[in-house]
Each structure stands twice: as C-alpha cells, then as structure tokens.
Amino acid sequence: MNRKLLFLFLFLPILGTAQISDKQQQELTALNNYLHFANESTHGLLTAHRLLETFNQKVNKYVDLESKQLNFYSNADLPADIFQDPEHWFYDVSPYTWYDRSMEDGKVLPPTTAGQLRKEMDKMRRIIKRVNAIRFDLEGLTKEEDLKEKRNLAQIYNTLEEVVTLYDDYNVAKKRLKRTIQKRYAALDIANENKEVGNIIAIHENIRAFLEGVRAEDSNNLTALVQHLKNNLTTAKSFNITDRSYLNVLEKSEAFAAVAQKYVGDAGFPITYNLYGRAYYYYNMEMVAKFNRYGSGLVKDLNEWVASKNYPVLVQLEEPHFFKVIYPKKEVPKLETVETIKPKSLPGGDAPTVAAVNIKTPRAIPKKEVPQKVAEPVVTPTPEEESKDFDERVNVIKQQQINVGPGSITIGIYDHQLADGDIISLNYNGHWILKNYQLRRVARKMTLPLKPGNENYLILHAENLGAKPPNTVTLSYTYNGEKKRIVMESDLDESEMIKINVQQ
Numbered sequence: 001m002n003r004k005l006l007f008l009f010l011f012l013p014i015l016g017t018a019q020i021s022d023k024q025q026q027e028l029t030a031l032n033n034y035l036h037f038a039n040e041s042t043h044g045l046l047t048a049h050r051l052l053e054t055f056n057q058k059v060n061k062y063v064d065l066e067s068k069q070l071n072f073y074s075n076a077d078l079p080a081d082i083f084q085d086p087e088h089w090f091y092d093v094s095p096y097t098w099y100d101r102s103m104e105d106g107k108v109l110p111p112t113t114a115g116q117l118r119k120e121m122d123k124m125r126r127i128i129k130r131v132n133a134i135r136f137d138l139e140g141l142t143k144e145e146d147l148k149e150k151r152n153l154a155q156i157y158n159t160l161e162e163v164v165t166l167y168d169d170y171n172v173a174k175k176r177l178k179r180t181i182q183k184r185y186a187a188l189d190i191a192n193e194n195k196e197v198g199n200i201i202a203i204h205e206n207i208r209a210f211l212e213g214v215r216a217e218d219s220n221n222l223t224a225l226v227q228h229l230k231n232n233l234t235t236a237k238s239f240n241i242t243d244r245s246y247l248n249v250l251e252k253s254e255a256f257a258a259v260a261q262k263y264v265g266d267a268g269f270p271i272t273y274n275l276y277g278r279a280y281y282y283y284n285m286e287m288v289a290k291f292n293r294y295g296s297g298l299v300k301d302l303n304e305w306v307a308s309k310n311y312p313v314l315v316q317l318e319e320p321h322f323f324k325v326i327y328p329k330k331e332v333p334k335l336e337t338v339e340t341i342k343p344k345s346l347p348g349g350d351a352p353t354v355a356a357v358n359i360k361t362p363r364a365i366p367k368k369e370v371p372q373k374v375a376e377p378v379v380t381p382t383p384e385e386e387s388k389d390f391d392e393r394v395n396v397i398k399q400q401q402i403n404v405g406p407g408s409i410t411i412g413i414y415d416h417q418l419a420d421g422d423i424i425s426l427n428y429n430g431h432w433i434l435k436n437y438q439l440r441r442v443a444r445k446m447t448l449p450l451k452p453g454n455e456n457y458l459i460l461h462a463e464n465l466g467a468k469p470p471n472t473v474t475l476s477y478t479y480n481g482e483k484k485r486i487v488m489e490s491d492l493d494e495s496e497m498i499k500i501n502v503q504q
Contacts, residue, residue, distance in 0.1 A: 030105040035315040037098035044083040055138040120177040218401045245305035252298035292318040412443030412476040423463040456500035462490035
C-alpha cells in the first residue's frame with residue numbers, strides 16, 4: 001500500500017458530538033452549502049451524461065458503426081436547464097440556488113477562503129452551463145439531414161470530445177473545492193470524539209478512493225481498499241446502532257463491496273458496453289449508481305444520518321460520472337509525424353535525441369487536413385541541469401499511474417484549458433525530454449521507449465504558473481484502441497509524477 005493510502009486510514013478523524021460556538025456553526029453551514037452545490041451539480045451532470053451518450057450512439061449509426069441504444073429519453077423529456085429546474089423535477093434545492101446561498105453565507109468565511117471557494121465554484125458553474133448548452137447544440141447537429149454532411153459529423157465528434165474535457169475539468173474543480181473546505185474545517189478546530197461517525201466517514205473514503213482508482217484504471221490498491229471497506233463495515237456493525245439511515249449506509253456499502261470484489265476479480269460486463277470498456281461500465285453503471293443519490297443513495301443516507309444527529313461535520317461528496325466518446329469501427333488511417341525520444345540508458349551515455357517517424361493513427365471521420373509541422377527538437381540540458389537532484393528542485397506529489405503494453409507509448413501534451421503561457425519541463429526516467437517548453441492548445445506528441453515492468457515515470461515541473469495558476473497539463477495517450485487523458489498539475493513548490501506500468 002502506498003504512503004498516501006496508508007495516511008488516509010491512519011489519520012481519519014475520530015468524530016463525535018461536540019458543542020460548537022455560533023461562529024463555528026455559521027462557518028460550518030457556509031462550508032456545507034458549497035458541498036451541497038457540488039452534489040446537486042453532480043446529479044445534473046448524471047442526467048446530461050445519459051443524454052450525451054445517446055447523441056454519440058445516434059451519430060455513429062451514420063458512420064458505419066452498429067449502435068445499441070443505451071438510453072431512451074431526449075431533450076424534450078427534460079427541463080430547458082437541467083441545473084435550474086424551476087419545476088423541481090430533480091432537486092429539492094437546485095444547484096443554482098445552492099450557488100446563491102453559498103455566495104451569501106460564505107461572507108462569514110475568511111476572505112481568502114471565500115475567494116478560493118468562489119473561484120472553483122464559478123468554474124463548476126461555467127462547466128454545468130456549457131454542458132447544458134451542448135445538449136441543444138448536439139440536438140441541432142444530429143438531425144438526419146445534417147448527418148449527411150461530413151463537416152457536421154466532424155463538429156459533432158469535436159463537441160463530444162469537449163464534453164470529455166468538461167467532465168474531467170469538473171472533477172478537478174470539485175477536488176480543489178473539497179480540499180479548500182477541508183482545510184478551513186480543520187482550522188475551525190471542532191473537537192469530536194464519536195467513533196461511529198469517524199468510522200462511517202472512513203467507509204465513505206474507502207469507496208471514494210476505490211472509485212478514483214477505477215476511473216484512472218489504476219488497479220494497484222483496489223484489493224487493499226476492498227479489504228479496508230470490509231474491515232470498516234465489521235467495525236460499524238459492532239456499534240449496534242439501529243437507526244434506519246445508518247443501517248441503510250451499511251447495507252448499501254456491502255452492496256458496493258460486492259461489486260468492487262467482482263471488479264478486482266476481473267468479472268465480465270454487458271456486451272452493449274464493449275466499446276466503452278470495463279472500467280467505464282463498472283464505474284458509471286454499477287459503482288456510482290450504488291454511491292450517488294440517483295442510484296441507491298448511499299451518500300444521501302450517510303448525510304441524512306449525520307444531520308439527524310446534529311454532528312458538526314462536513315457533508316460528504318458524491319462522485320461525478322466520466323464521459324467517453326465512442327468512434328466508428330470504420331476508420332481512415334492518417335500519417336502523423338511525432339517525436340521519438342531516446343533517453344540515454346546509462347549514466348554518462350549520449351544525450352537525449354529526437355527523430356521524426358511516421359506512425360499510423362486512426363481517424364474516426366474525415367477532418368480538414370493541415371500541413372504537418374516539423375518536429376521540434378528537445379532542448380538538451382546542460383551537465384549541471386542533468387545532474388540536479390529532484391529533491392533539490394521540488395517535491396514529487398500526487399502520483400498517478402497508467403497501464404500500457406510493452407514496447408513504446410506515444411503521448412501528447414497540451415495546455416489543459418486556454419493557452420495561458422504555462423511553461424513546463426518534463427522528465428522521463430530521470431532525463432529531461434523537454435526543458436522550458438511553453439504549452440499550446442495543439443498537442444506536442446512524443447514516442448517514449450518503455451522499460452519492462454513498472455520502472456517508467458514522467459515528472460512534470462512547472463517553470464512558471466502562467467496567467468491562471470496552477471500549471472495544468474493534459475497528457476493524452478492511446479491504449480488498446482482507446483484514447484485516454486490524464487490531467488497533471490504542478491506549481492513552483494510541488495510537481496506531479498505519472499508512473500507507467502508495462503502490462504505483459
């Protein structure tokens with residue numbers, strides 16, 4: 001088990017009933033309003049997710065892909081704004097109402113905290129507004145007569161790819177919001193001693209961490225997380241609590257544990273999701289459905305139980321779906337120039353070199369051809385830079401992992417949002433393959449040779465923070481015919497590492 005996971009379970013707080021001051025209660029209420037906003041926004045994104053899958057399936061029928069319809073509703077079945085919902089189709093309190101309450105009640109928070117929370121919440125609100133608008137954009141583009149135009153097909157797939165980024169961005173903003181809230185909650189110094197609450201929050205964290213691993217297709221800690229979940233459930237039962245909401249949480253957590261055990265046991269999944277893949281199916285259809293409100297409602301029951309006992313703790317968050325674009329089977333190959341990076345294999349060897357190679361990459365649909373750019377050379381570091389130890393530079397944090405086949409991996413790196421002047425350096429297996437590179441919206445592509453096993457890693461160093469800190473990079477790659485993305489963040493104090501596992 002890695003240190004981050006061990007820390008999670010050793011240092012979860014022991015909570016309980018405590019008397020808190022009026023000021024502490026006001027701040028706690030304000031913090032929870034932000035969390036309610038996040039949960040209700042997650043609910044709305046679920047509704048949009050199902051509809052967007054339908055648009056993807058519909059357009060694929062026109063590009064020679066056999067399509068099995070997964071959902072059976074349309075824009076006409078939904079309110080004009082899923083997240084406003086004036087007629088209360090989906091919410092008791094809509095996301096936009098929670099936004100307004102957060103803005104008002106957040107005035108009791110320290111200005112720095114309130115500003116950070118508003119920044120992330122504004123980003124989340126922009127995302128949900130754009131997702132709601134896209135459902136109508138796609139409705140207009142997927143009329144039968146328009147689907148005969150290749151340029152419309154290209155626009156549809158580009159719009160669907162935008163949805164992928166929007167869902168990923170939402171998840172990143174939600175995590176930042178949560179971190180800021182947890183930091184302020186810790187500063188309130190609310191004393192608690194109740195083991196039952198601490199244990200049930202640990203169950204939530206077990207499940208949340210498992211979902212995060214499935215979403216990232218990182219299986220390294222999943223078996224350990226299932227065992228931790230089972231152990232915490234055993235502890236929860238030993239308290240002999242008979243409250244219905246509490247028992248609901250335990251029953252639904254056991255149901256999640258059963259699905260999680262199936263997943264780590266490499267169980268199959270429905271053929272209708274073959275093109276989406278195993279992780280997509282289990283995360284979106286089986287697991288989140290047992291966690292979120294519009295499913296079995298595990299987190300909803302947990303929050304209701306905590307609220308009924310007046311425990312002064314934070315509302316627990318639900319997890320958003322992630323989106324994937326499914327492309328047609330009939331694909332047109334395109335020659336694309338990428339860089340092949342050959343790091344020196346031993347100390348004292350040759351400096352990294354770059355060679356242009358042609359690689360066939362599939363194209364789902366015809367797109368406007370653009371002249372190929374000459375591959376940019378990797379800047380060779382000076383001996384002083386090459387020998388500089390990582391620990392002297394920054395701390396390596398937030399390790400992510402990807403799994404690929406043997407041989408090599410072709411990656412693309414580009415600015416995650418608007419190109420705002422972010423400058424990075426990229427280290428691969430101890431050697432600089434990019435130095436002081438300014439990110440663009442167009443991906444910089446490189447092919448990296450892989451060592452066998454799990455000894456390959458990329459480290460992202462921020463050389464500046466750009467116009468909109470932190471320095472955020474999207475890394476894309478393809479594995480088993482599926483295009484995948486990872487969002488990396490670094491600032492001037494911390495860098496992020498991705499470990500590349502070679503699957504034999």
